[in-house]
Amino acid sequence: QQQVKQSPQSLIVQKGGISIINCAYENTAFDYFPWYQQFPGKGPALLIAIRPDVSEKKEGRFTISFNKSAKQFSLHIMDSQPGDSATYFCAASTEETSGSRLTFGEGTQLTVNP
């Protein structure tokens, strides 16, 4: 019940296109959903995060769409650029007073062709 399922495993998009990565979860206690971007040789970096009380959050070219009833959320990258080529991870977490952990998806390797 702690798993987060991510798809697709890999994604190729043309420059200027829209990249869409999807995640699904089972644990209804999850209340924090961040997306991380990871470049080779680097640690993950926080991109954007959402809580289940809103259905969408936008920051620049990055948008999270959240569907609480379907237990799904997705990352949309508008006007994708070659510099966006990286591995993207969705994650989820429950609020715990004794310290919280992130449960990550398996990752999506995004390639944006020039």
Place this chain on the structure above:
Amino acid sequence: DAGVTQSPTHLIKTRGQQVTLRCSPKSGHDTVSWYQQALGQGPQFIFQYYEEEERQRGNFPDRFSGHQYPNYSSELNVNALLLGDSALYLCASSLPGGTGREKLFFGSGTQLSVL
């Protein structure tokens, strides 16, 4: 601000040996979490340290242990290394007042190879 720094960057060990990985959190951060990232997989939570105590632990055996010092730096120790322990070990820090899940800053990790 140097961000989260980890050392060493790479390490090669043999089965049965012991290893210690080190982490200095971002300035102003007091909570340190450790994650294991196998090749091609998402990070998996090992444990979290706050006020020099382990306050949350993932599904990892007792061979994995840690420590946090008064300056908030942290160590991850792995005993009796197995081939399956080969992975990128990531340290993440976060600001005071939280539960260690929001606005995590990750280091670049230590790549551990067990032969």
